[in-house]
Amino acid sequence: MNKVYLDVTELDKCVCVVIKDKEVIKAGITVYPMSSNEKNENYQQYADNYDIHFIFDDDIPKLSFYTVPQVDIFATDSEDGLIGSVGSMTDLESDSPICYINNNKKCFFIANNLKEFLEKTDNWKNNLKPYNEVVFYDSKLEAEKELRFINI
Template sequence: MIYYIDASEMFFDDCSAYFINSKNDEFITCGKIAIPIVDKDDSNFINTAKEKYGINFFLDEQECSTEIYTVPYINIFASDESGVYAVINDFPDTKSSKHICYINTESLTAYDLQCTLTEFVNSINNGKFKKRLNNQITNKDLTVYRNISEAKKHIKLSKITDFTKK
């Protein structure tokens, strides 16, 4: 059986220390979280990204105001006027070879930007960033919903406490 667990419950609730393991079941963490990858000390980079490309990097977890909800979860680290920049099912890491994605929050369409976080940051720093939206991510890899209520029409979210022994 497939169980869908909300990312905020997995990573931020009192249940976050639990590990779920089952040979016969699959557990998919879904939703969104926001993790800052820059801080106020990176003001030159932050200003360049904002002024030249319209990209706002989050400085704390509370800045992400989008209501989108995804399966599997995404970790959002920046936004622009029409969408968000994120890593799918992982944390943003400059040492990772995982590609970042862009999600248009109006059309709910996701794209693989075909670059790692390091390449993304370097392209902004050297003035060569281009948002290429020609590699659309299919629903089998990432499904984007307008909000959690819309997602609940298609998936049943389970609580971690449903799996704890009493």
């Protein structure tokens, strides 16, 4: 089946695109911020105890690269690393793998999904495994030189 790519960085909403005889792959780096009104002691405990700093809308990190497939960043760590869902928007009910991207753009597998990640936060950095499923580009323009994108 032929692959085509959908840039999700410019979409305001979650979409599902089906094209006959094509596999549609979401692409781009996105951020899943929570409302700063949701900040509470529980989120601060994740930061203090596990070095997981969930992203809130008053402190969104600047990202200077493009990924295929999509990685939706929902947290950072104290080493400027990023934690995100691969292939879809962050969702507690999703089966999207969770990855860690260090500040050298090396990607590591953390967990099979967000629920699993949240269950093993106490030692998440000790269980990182190289994850070659994410390709990094400097920009969408660079990705377009190699991949066929669709517009909706």
